[in-house]
Amino acid sequence: MELEFIHWLCREFAPDSSVIGDDAAVLDWSQHQDCVVATDLLADGVHFQLEEVGAELAGRKGLAVNLSDMASMAAQPIAAVVSLLLPRTGAAEIARSAMLGMRPLAQQFQVLIAGGDTNVWDGRFVINVTILGTTAHRAPWTRRGMQPGDWLLATGEFGGSRQGRHLSFTPRVQEAIELASRFDIHAAIDVSDGLSLDASRLASASGCGVILDRQTIPISAAAQATLPTDPLSASRKTPLEHALYDGEDFELLMALDERVAREVLAHPIPGLRLSVIGRASKEPGLWLTDEEGIPRPMTPRGYEHGANP
Amino acid sequence: MELEFIHWLCREFAPDSSVIGDDAAVLDWSQHQDCVVATDLLADGVHFQLEEVGAELAGRKGLAVNLSDMASMAAQPIAAVVSLLLPRTGAAEIARSAMLGMRPLAQQFQVLIAGGDTNVWDGRFVINVTILGTTAHRAPWTRRGMQPGDWLLATGEFGGSRQGRHLSFTPRVQEAIELASRFDIHAAIDVSDGLSLDASRLASASGCGVILDRQTIPISAAAQATLPTDPLSASRKTPLEHALYDGEDFELLMALDERVAREVLAHPIPGLRLSVIGRASKEPGLWLTDEEGIPRPMTPRGYEHGANP
Numbered sequence: 001m002e003l004e005f006i007h008w009l010c011r012e013f014a015p016d017s018s019v020i021g022d023d024a025a026v027l028d029w030s031q032h033q034d035c036v037v038a039t040d041l042l043a044d045g046v047h048f049q050l051e052e053v054g055a056e057l058a059g060r061k062g063l064a065v066n067l068s069d070m071a072s073m074a075a076q077p078i079a080a081v082v083s084l085l086l087p088r089t090g091a092a093e094i095a096r097s098a099m100l101g102m103r104p105l106a107q108q109f110q111v112l113i114a115g116g117d118t119n120v121w122d123g124r125f126v127i128n129v130t131i132l133g134t135t136a137h138r139a140p141w142t143r144r145g146m147q148p149g150d151w152l153l154a155t156g157e158f159g160g161s162r163q164g165r166h167l168s169f170t171p172r173v174q175e176a177i178e179l180a181s182r183f184d185i186h187a188a189i190d191v192s193d194g195l196s197l198d199a200s201r202l203a204s205a206s207g208c209g210v211i212l213d214r215q216t217i218p219i220s221a222a223a224q225a226t227l228p229t230d231p232l233s234a235s236r237k238t239p240l241e242h243a244l245y246d247g248e249d250f251e252l253l254m255a256l257d258e259r260v261a262r263e264v265l266a267h268p269i270p271g272l273r274l275s276v277i278g279r280a281s282k283e284p285g286l287w288l289t290d291e292e293g294i295p296r297p298m299t300p301r302g303y304e305h306g307a308n309p
Numbered sequence: 310m311e312l313e314f315i316h317w318l319c320r321e322f323a324p325d326s327s328v329i330g331d332d333a334a335v336l337d338w339s340q341h342q343d344c345v346v347a348t349d350l351l352a353d354g355v356h357f358q359l360e361e362v363g364a365e366l367a368g369r370k371g372l373a374v375n376l377s378d379m380a381s382m383a384a385q386p387i388a389a390v391v392s393l394l395l396p397r398t399g400a401a402e403i404a405r406s407a408m409l410g411m412r413p414l415a416q417q418f419q420v421l422i423a424g425g426d427t428n429v430w431d432g433r434f435v436i437n438v439t440i441l442g443t444t445a446h447r448a449p450w451t452r453r454g455m456q457p458g459d460w461l462l463a464t465g466e467f468g469g470s471r472q473g474r475h476l477s478f479t480p481r482v483q484e485a486i487e488l489a490s491r492f493d494i495h496a497a498i499d500v501s502d503g504l505s506l507d508a509s510r511l512a513s514a515s516g517c518g519v520i521l522d523r524q525t526i527p528i529s530a531a532a533q534a535t536l537p538t539d540p541l542s543a544s545r546k547t548p549l550e551h552a553l554y555d556g557e558d559f560e561l562l563m564a565l566d567e568r569v570a571r572e573v574l575a576h577p578i579p580g581l582r583l584s585v586i587g588r589a590s591k592e593p594g595l596w597l598t599d600e601e602g603i604p605r606p607m608t609p610r611g612y613e614h615g616a617n618p
Contacts, residue, residue, distance in 0.1 A: 022453075022514075023498060024345045035344055037334050037423060038334070039426055040392070041392035041394055082348075083350035115348070117350050119355060121355050130390060132441075133333075134338075
């Protein structure tokens with residue numbers, strides 16, 4: 001990393017620490033039992049449009065999606081390292097803006113920006129964040145553990161995130177930690193690639209199936225506002241289809257005992273919308289209830305960033 | 310990450326573990342006091358030429374440069390997470406090849422590939438590796454701590470790495486751990502951007518200067534083979550200039566007491582070339598001795614990947 005940028009980073013991000021500027025950052029981990037680590041790469045033209053949204057929101061999203069991974073494990077984030085691959089034109093400005101875009105989230109969740117790597121090239125802007133956290137002596141949530149009969153609980157609302165919320169969402173870190181400390185959650189996932197796809201991943205990792213309830217899936221205002229009958233609209237999807245397939249909601253899906261789910265709903269977290277959107281089935285697969293409440297097989301689909309390998 | 314690729318990764322890389330495939334990897338850190346973390350991003354066209362070298366060597370380099378960061382802290386590497394940004398054409402093949410290219414190094418240094426992220430786009434291949442390690446109750450080496458009068462000890466040889474060795478070097482992880490366990494090393498750095506530049510960074514971080522000895526800097530065969538007088542050669546640098554400025558040697562510079570340096574040299578590590586290439590000065594700055602051994606100020610230069618921000 002270029003010296004001037006490193007000095008700027010130290011001043012702005014870690015004035016009281018000396019973690020930035022060496023070949024690696026040294027974090028005191030003596031109080032932690034585990035190290036929960038996630039990494040996410042975002043690219044201009046795939047996960048954001050730099051020209052439209054600017055580097056600050058791109059940087060914010062880079063940290064936010066990693067925080068959402070911590071939330072899906074009910075882990076407390078501790079530190080992050082950031083790699084930037086910068087277009088030659090405006091490199092220094094983009095680098096600073098991206099880091100400044102991360103700062104409010106870093107402060108809110110007390111994540112130390114511990115270091116990173118910067119490079120310049122002839123291609124488009126790429127940002128990679130790796131986040132480290134811990135679950136503080138409690139086992140982290142995983143995708144494995146959903147039991148047939150479990151209720152599927154979702155935070156927030158779904159659909160239409162790419163119209164703006166994917167750049168401004170608050171990761172469910174605090175909600176996850178609070179729920180994990182009070183209730184026995186069998187399994188969890190964050191919805192990054194689409195409700196139907198991530199629900200089926202949760203089921204598949206747990207060796208069971210999942211039935212989604214079309215009546216109770218909370219649909220966001222952004223998804224509601226799409227008009228499938230409008231011939232000028234690019235979208236041919238219904239609001240429910242947006243909720244099922246759009247992705248980038250960064251809400252949590254949690255599987256838990258019916259009894260525990262009722263307890264959770266009886267003791268709500270202020271400001272947090274929680275909905276029972278389905279239940280786990282013994283038979284593997286993904287279903288969506290029809291108008292009469294009868295489960296019909298459905299194909300999991302979602303927003304996969306590019307085709308995947 | 311696409312399911313088939315994840316399953317392949319699990320089979321090939323972590324058959325006995327369940328760290329891959331969730332939103333984050335959970336690593337048992339209960340036996341470790343610290344978490345040493347480094348991240349490095351490599352891009353096609355900047356750090357390697359995919360068409361020339363192939364994805365295996367690119368992947369190998371992605372892990373190797375991170376291992377070199379661990380070596381520069383005398384840290385024991387433990388786990389790594391890998392992000393791949395893949396060109397649309399041949400994405401699956403490139404992803405598998407890059408991971409297979411990492412495997413021999415991962416096995417040699419017992420680094421668990423704990424997870425990652427893959428995406429496809431219209432740009433060139435990008436790979437980001439984040440590595441986690443620990444120093445096992447011993448303080449890690451840093452760049453701060455070189456004292457005026459210290460001798461500067463270097464592993465290996467310098468110059469000409471971009472002609473091939475940058476793709477095949479063995480990171481100095483074991484050597485660093487062994488030296489750290491036996492001797493008091495004041496400060497260290499790995500030479501990624503050029504001997505002169507990284508030596509001056511070490512000095513600058515320590516608040517002193519450094520005098521390099523032109524007579525003792527070990528020059529690699531690749532740098533020796535360059536003929537500055539050959540009118541057809543693209544290079545106009547002398548072998549010594551290659552050694553000072555080329556970069557990507559991934560050797561270690563270590564600052565230590567003269568007395569301790571003599572001890573180190575008296576108890577060599579089999580197969581490891583060690584050279585005293587200079588000494589620390591009270592006055593900040595960078596010098597190179599001339600033919601008569603008199604220090605002359607020099608400008609630190611190196612291989613910075615693109616212009617940095």
